[in-house]
Amino acid sequence: MTNIARFSNLLLKITLISVGCFIHTCHGACNAVDRDSLSSFNLSLSSSPPLDWSLTVDCCDWEGIGCDGSSGRVTELSLPSRGLVGNISPSTLNLTSLTQLTLSNNSLSGPLPARFFLSLNQLQVIDLSHNRLIGELNSSDALPAKARIFNISSNNFQGPIQTPFIETGLNLETFDVNSNSFTGIIPSVICSFSPSIKLLDFSNNDFMGLIPQGFGQCTSLLSLRAGFNNLSGSAPRDIYGLLPLEELYLPGNRLTGPIDPSLLNLTNLKSLALFGNELTGPIPEEIGNLFKLEKLELHINHLNGTVPDSLLNCTNLTLLNLRVNLLGGELSSLNFSRFVRLRTVDLGNNFFTGNLPRTLFLCKTLRAVRFATNKLSGEIVPEIASLPFLSFLTLSNNTLTNVTSAIRILSGCKNLKTLTLALNFFNETLPDNERLVGFQNMQVFGLGACNLTGRIPMWISELNMIEVLDLSKNFLTGFIPGWLGDLPNIFYLNLSHNLLTGNFPMDLLKIRLLASKSNSDEVNNINLELPLLVKPNHFSNKLYNQISYFPLTLFLGGNRISGPIPAEIGQLKYVIWLDISRNNFSGEIPATISNLTSLERLDLSGNNLTGEIPASLQNLNFLSTFSVANNDLEGPIPTGGQFGTFLSSSFEGNPRLCGRILKRLCSIDTQPGNTDRSKTENGHNQKKIIILTLVISCAIFTMILLPYLYFSRRKTILKSEIDEKDLEAVSFNSSGVFSEHNKEPSLVVLFSTNESNKMKDITIADILKATDNFNQVNIIGCGGFGLVYKATVSDGSNVAIKKLSGDTGLMELEFKAEVEALSTAQHKNIVTLQGYCFHDGYRLLIYSYMENGSLDYWLHEQPDGPSSLTWPARLKIARGASDGVKYMHETCNPHIIHRDLKSSNILLDRDFEAHVADFGLARLIMPYDTHVSTELVGTLGYIPPEYSQSWMATLRGDVYSFGVVVLELLTGKRPVESVKQRMSRDLVMWVQEMRNDGRVDDIFDPVLRGKGFEDEMAQVLDVAFMCVSRNPLDRPTINEVVEWLKNVGPGRQTT
Known part of the structure; x- marks a missing residue:
């Protein structure tokens, strides 16, 4: 091309651009009223990054705005996924030429302006989905007649959808209101007004009753979705005339x-x-x-x-x-x-x-x-090996035969990863063919409860990918082969209830995933094409439980293994479940078992063990199930650690064991700490005489003093520091339930705290006066099993009083848990229990008053709450709450598992300092017991996934719940977004998906974005992500969490 040609071409382009600019200037400048309306709309919102609408005068050039070329009127407002926070301004009602409104996937809240859709009657596309909008679709508003797409899914709209609202939607093609809180009857009448509609989605609401007639008039309908409501009866017959329908979801x-x-x-x-x-x-x-x-x-x-x-x-x-x-x-x-x-x-x-x-x-x-x-x-036939992609096969609990043929054939399925054949092949012999080649990708192999004979086959040694191996409940004989310890990926081994002999197989101590943290961290959740189902051990009303993860496990119980338990067993530091019960083990329990610091279940029952129970076992941090029953043990049962909570059945069948739990007193020479058995009888007798003299003296003194104390202190306050034993003796009978006959009903027990020491003597009359006899106007919240009232006592100070009510048994558990936990806990980040009393059948708990309510209120209820909680304030709350949990887990004695950590149980004082509260589900763990049932545990969205299997609450469970709270602080979202238990969006899963998609910036609360704290928030997100790991072993301790949070950002905390 010549230079002249190039110049001519360039001149032509410049001319065209100039003409275009001239036309836009003359005919495309936006309407002044629309510009002012958009400016007001912007002022009512915050966004990250901010909308840059002030750089140009012409609003038609603004981000997300489209205009009519001739009139300059705004026809499009499209700002999806833009981090918008706030209410939709009434100024938008002036945008009367608007044809498309797309504000989806933001954090818009509050109700829509009055007569919103009536005013914007030119709208054709309406997409307000995935926000926090509230309100109703009633007769005060109506769909625009030109609307084709109406999508308000995943908001908080409620009430019935009224006919006057939908009868004007003559041109609708999509009507999507899923994941709200609509009630009443599903409005099938919409089809009589919108016959061209193609998609109707009413799923995940609270519609109830019969599905009414009327949908048959939607003759163009392609998708009808109404799943997860409370619909009953049968589907109306007119639905069956919807011949174009492609999806029916009910x-x-x-x-x-x-x-x-x-x-x-x-x-x-x-x-x-x-x-x-x-x-x-x-x-x-x-x-x-x-x-x-x-x-x-x-x-x-x-x-x-x-x-x-x-x-x-x-x-x-x-x-x-x-x-x-x-x-x-x-x-x-x-x-x-x-x-x-x-x-x-x-x-x-x-x-x-x-x-x-x-x-x-x-x-x-x-x-x-x-x-x-x-x-x-x-029998299983050879043709099954011709399925090239088969990765999951479970045929358990049938009556299949010929296990030898089955193993040989299935070994040819090259991609098979999960194979369960339990409860088949009864009384056959397990093949032991060393030349078997196959199963190279096998991860889960189950062949239990088949009554198989034979030995553990050698061909299993070639399964280098195996992670879960279950050969339990058979009649296998011989020694446990050493090569099992060489399988590189195994972490769940169940050989229980067989006829295996020999000594404890030392080679199993080489299982690398049980012995080393660096290796145990490699254990990942097995991805299953379908869930594995097992019958639950408890709660018979549930049909099956879904297995979400396999714990690191060694089950050898119910065999004929003999000899001593080797001291080297302490090398399996990361095993979670260890069961060697019902064997022939002899000798003493090795103290090195206390090195198994991840242990949750330990069963040594039904052996021939002798000696004492090592006191060091109380140092097992996560032990939840323990049994040494039916051995020949002797001496005192340790009283520290978790041993204070185990059932007596854990120790029965050992006639020479003694201790409070067995109601069998130990003699002086068997008391813990008196292990020198070479002392002379003279020394024993001298000690007995001294102790007997002291006991008699104390008894006489008490008998003299008791009447005086009773009459002189009857109507005054008992001010004393009450430890756990004192509390139980004063307030509870032997069953752990308060006895009204043992306590003066008007007595108020105050603990010696900084707050309670400032209060003068207080009586139940003072409490009734301060709450106006528990008038509902003084209610400030709802705790476990009761309401919480604000009370201003006579000295002018404020307290919070929880009045427990409801089921007697559960109420007593709540009361006992709160008093036991909080009477032992004194920390600046734990709510202070100042006292308690009993009145008119109620149990009253007296707390310090928290001026700023709960974290849940500020994040999810207060209209301007999220914007008021800046990132520094949120980080301060996370740090304070973690300090409180650390005190519970590691410093408070006895230690405490909270079991219901959530944002509504984190209270904020006037300085927005966090205080962990509501210990109604807590359990003392002395120091690390987790022997508590999950029947009462937790709140939806905060419950760790393993609780559905283990039925036990753990310190790691508290860490998971705390991680969810941190995610709330980071995202501003609730743990379960749609406030429904069925098919709701789980916050943890959503965060994981966003991270996997590389959309970390979109995770953070829009009100926090663009403020310069992104690096700090990313650091805290990493901490939260570790806390909510599905595998409990991958979660950090709360001490690690505290240290990490202290080191977040440039302004690190110093201690």
């Missing part, structure tokens, strides 16, 4: 009756989800009409009969889930070969019979198969 309701065959006229369905209801009867034969179906989810109902042959017509199925029903019939009669796209099939927990269907193995796309807990029989 799980998690209370739908009853049979599946109507007319439903299967919906031949365009791709996804049918009716799981988690109460449906009965057979699967209709007409199911085969749904030839486009890709996902069929009918699990957890009461369906019976057989799987209809017509299902084979659904050749596009990728997911078939029918588990936990009453289905039966000959499974091999079902021809799976036509399911050419099937990836997952789950028919578990039914009554299917016959052999495994050979046609199943023609589904070359299969990845996960569960046929567990049925009545299948026969």
Whole structure:
């Protein structure tokens, strides 16, 4: 190209740009009223980074704004995921030419301005989803007639959706209100006004009652979603006329009756989800009409009969889930070969019979198969090895035969990672073929409860990827092979209830994941295509529990292993469950077991152990279950540590053991600390005489003094420091429940604290006067099992009084836990219990008053609360709360597990200093016991995942809950975003997903962004992320958390 040509081309471009600029200047300048309205809209919000709308006069050039080219009126306001915080200003009502409003995925709160949609009647696209907006959709407002998309999902709207609001939406195509708090009847009447609608989503609300007629008028509907409400009855028949429908989503309701065959006229369905209801009867034969179906989810109902042959017509199925029903019939009669796209099939927990269907193995796309807990029989056939992608197979609890053939065949499934075959192959012999090659990717292998004979096979030594091995409840004999200790990735070994002999296998001490922290940190959660289900040990009303993680475990109980327990067992420092019970071990319990600092369960019962229980075992920080029953132990049971809380059954069957728990007093020479048995009888007698004299003297003195104390102090305050034993003796009978006959009902017990020492003598009359006889106007909060009242006592000081009520047993537990925990705890970051009393059947607890309420109030309730809590204030709160928890866990004696740490239990004084409160679920752990049931533990969103399995609360559980609180401080979000227990968004999972997607900046509360603290917040996020690790062993101690928080940012704390 010549220079002239280049110049001409450049001149042409400049001319076109100039003309364009001229046209925009003359015809595109924004309307002045609209500009002022947008400015007011911006002033009512904060954002990160701030909206830079002041750089130009022409609002049509502003970020997120679109204008009409001729009139200059604003037609588009689009600021999704922009970190907007605040209320939507009434000034937006002046944007009367607006056709698109997209403010999704922000932190907008409060109600919409009055007559919002009536004023913006030109709107076609409305997307306010994923905010914190409140209000109702009632007759005071109405949908714009031109609206095509209406999406207010994931907010806090409530009340019924009224007909006047929706009757104007004549052109609607999408109506999405999922994940709010709407109530009443689902408004099917919308279809009579919006016949062209394509998507209706009412899921995750509180709609109730029958599904009304009317949806049949939505003749263009593609997706109808109403899952996880309180809908009952059966679906109305007019739904079955929606021939274009591709998705019908109604799980998690209370739908009853049979599946109507007319439903299967919906031949365009791709996804049918009716799981988690109460449906009965057979699967209709007409199911085969749904030839486009890709996902069929009918699990957890009461369906019976057989799987209809017509299902084979659904050749596009990728997911078939029918588990936990009453289905039966000959499974091999079902021809799976036509399911050419099937990836997952789950028919578990039914009554299917016959052999495994050979046609199943023609589904070359299969990845996960569960046929567990049925009545299948026969052998596993070689064709199963032809499934190239099969990674998950569970056939447990059937009556399969020929374990030798099964192992040989399944070893050819090259990608198999999880295989459970328990409760099959009864009384067969486990093959021990050293030449077996396969299972190279196997991670979970279960072959328990089969009554198998033989030895532990050598071929298992080649499974270098194995992590979980369960051969329990068989009749295996011989020694435990040493090569098990060489498996590089194993961390869960269960060989219990066999006939294994020999001494304790020293080679097991080489299991690297149990012996070394650097190695145990490698243990990760096994990703399962389908959840593994186990029957729970408790709470029989629950059908099955889902396994979320496997603890580091060594189970050798119920065998014939003999000899001493080696002192070297202390090398397994990171084992969590150790069970060597019901064997023939002899000798003493090695004190080195106290080195197993991660131990939660220890069972040494049913052996021939002698000697004393080592006192050092009280130093096991996380022990929750312990038993040495049925041995030949002697001497005193340790009274320190966790031993104060174990049941007497943990020690029974040892007639020479003594201690309070067995109601068997120890003689002087067997008291802890008196272990020198060479002392002379003379010395013993002298001690006995001295002690007897002191006891008699004290008794006489007490008898003389007691009447005087009773009459002179009857109406005054008992001011004394009360330790745990004193409290129990004064306030509780032998069952641990307060006895009204043992206590003057008007007595107020004050503890000696800085606050209570400032108070003059106080009586129940003073409390009644200060609360106006517990008038509801003085209620300031709700604690566990009772209301909390503000009281101003006669000296002008304020206190908070919790009045416990409700179930007597639970109330007593709450009261005893609070008094026991807080009477021992004195720390600036723990709420001070000043006293307690009993009145008119109620238990009253008196606390220091916290002027600024709870952290939950400031983060989630107070309208300007989040913006008032700056990052330095939030970091101060996190540091203070962690100091309080550290004191509970490590300094307070006895130590305390809180068990219900959450933002509403962190109170703030006038200086916004954090105080940990509400110890109604706490347990003393003396010093590290976690022997507490999770029946009363925790609040949704804060509960550690392992509590669903272990049923025990632990110090690590408190760390998890604290980590959730820190995430609240960082994000401003609630632990469960939609305030619903079903299918809600979990904060921990959301943060993990955002981190994995590289969107760390979007995690932080919008009011914190752009303030220069991003590095500090990122550091604290790292700490919180470690605290909420699913694997308890990956969580730090609270002491580590405290130190890390002190070192956050340039202005590090010094001690």
